[in-house]
Amino acid sequence: MNIALLLSIILLLISPHYSQTENLDFNSPANIRLFADHLYCEKDYLRAILEYDRLLEMQMNDTLLYKTGLSYSYMYDYPSAAQRFDLIPPSSPFINQSRIEWLKAKFLFGDYPKFKLAYVNQFVGENNKYQSEGQKLFNFSYLFTDEPLPSKEEFLSPFEINEKEKVSSFYDWKVDPPYKSSTVAGIMSAIIPGSGKVYVGEVSDGIVAFLVTGIFVFLAYDNFQAGHTTRAWIFTGAAALFYGGNIYGSVAAAQVHNAKITFEFNESLNIYLKKNNYYSPAYDFCK
Amino acid sequence: MIRRIKILTLLFPLFPLSIYSQTDWVKWEKTNFDYRKSSEYRQRDYSYDNDTTAAQYVVKTTANAYWYFVSDLDGDNCPFRPSCSAFFVESSKQTNIFQGTLMFFDRFTRDINIYKRHKHYPHIKDGYLYDPVSLYTLDESKINYIPPSAIIEQQ
Structure with missing residues (x-):
């Protein structure tokens, strides 16, 4: 009985060593x-x-x-x-x-001058599907840089009819981006405090700037009227600082607005290109 | 005897298990974990080490006085990062005292505006609104626009 038990224990202990029946070579090619x-x-x-x-x-x-x-x-x-x-x-x-x-x-590396040179050296002169796809990317690279654009007709020529409407809207945006003038914003705020901010789309900031400046101007005026000169000058100083700060802020807000517009434009370009897989063939090696 | 063998059979696999279960060999011990949020408010730099001009001394003294007499007692109430006072110090350092003052008053006006804050500024991970000085120095090359949907990892 004891021997049988001992044997079964030994068998149990040995069996894991032989449980791997398949001799796999994990490093085979x-x-x-x-x-x-x-x-x-x-x-x-x-x-x-x-x-x-x-x-x-x-x-x-x-x-x-x-x-x-x-x-x-x-x-x-x-x-x-x-x-x-x-x-x-x-x-x-x-x-x-x-x-x-x-x-x-x-293209995705973002060095557009080198990308353009690569396209010209490798693709220009060919007449096949890939040359046409390459030219689409080439034309898109104009939209990411400040280089002079080719004519609209030339720009749209490699694109299919169903793409032209969207690509044309990108082109139009690049030609005439909806930027706001920082000079106009500054002048407007100098005339009516806050109006420059409203002009660049920061309506609530503009209203707040108008109210704050207005309140301090009123307090200054009221205190001068009441003969409280010291207080009146303190409020005048505060009004002047808020007024000056608002003009400055309107100019800065126009710059930030323009940066936002550029950012959103580049984002929409990237989304569009990503959707079209940057005009490269889509492969699924995992089917 | 059988009982002993049974116990031994049960115990035997436990030894190799205990040997291989220990994967790290650093002694476990008590750690002093701090659950408090790190905050600029608690790490204020009152020093004048980086201030080189008289104007910077004036600005830093004003900010230090405000921090010491008002803000440290009143609490961390500014929703922005950098806070308005830190913005004043930083903007004066990056530009000059006059431009820095105008930038501060513009920031203060935007701070008063309680509407659309959360739709307008990106957030820092701990919830504050991110509004860096670099956006307002009037140097377009320094403007790095970050959309409001972004979450900033660090200040």
Whole structure:
């Protein structure tokens, strides 16, 4: 009885060592690839790149290069993404896609003069779908900089009919942005306190400025009338400071308003471009 | 005997478990955790270390007097960060005493306006409204517009 029990205990203790029946090689290329693809589809791009790089060290593969480029792009590391897309050989079936992704990476990096140069060197002179998509990005880059715009017709030429209306509104905005003049705001507030703030859209700030300045002016006037000179001068000083502060504030508010308009314009451009995937082909390697 | 073996059988897996369960080797001990929110109000800098001009001394003395005699007793009531007094010191430092004074009075007017505050300014993580000096120096290159929907991590 005791021996049987002892044997069963020994068996129980030994059995975990043999529970692993399948002898998996986790470092085989096929398994690294499976793991890397899993990481890529889980959007764990940094670790996916590490695994893909292990495979690329063993053997060059354009699909893996392309996926590492996309991974860097998703991680907002655009210089590394461009570098990867640059490595894809011309014989690869991914060459056209990688070129537009390369251009997209250059665009998203935000160095527009270099992006334009890259487009001119790599895409101009071709006549295919990717050249046309590249030109759309090229034209959009004008909207992010202060460079002189081409004519509207020229600007809209690469875009499809259904895109033209929206892109045309971006163009019009760039030509005539709804900025407010800081000079006008300042002059208006000098004439009627607070009106400059109302002009730049800060209505409640304008009303408050008018009331505060008005109250101190009234107090100063009333105290002068009553012969309380000291108090009257104190209120006069306060009124003058609020009045001056309001003129200054109206000028500053116009500048902030303009910065806000530019910010919102760039945001709407980015949203539009993101929606169109920056005119690069959308791939789903995880289907 | 069987009973002993049974106990031993049950206890045996516990030993390796206890060995491998300990993942960190730093002794656990009591920590003095401070649940109070960190606040500029509690960390006021009364020193004159960064003030180099006479105008800056005047501004800092005014702010110090206000902090010491009024604000520290009255409490942290300014909804903005930097607070209006800190804004005055900072704006005078970044521009000059005259421009700083005008900036302060403009800020004070905006502070009085209780409408649309929360829709107009971004928030700092601890709930205050973020309204930095750099927006109002009239130097357009310094303006870094932050939308009201943004949450600022640090001041």
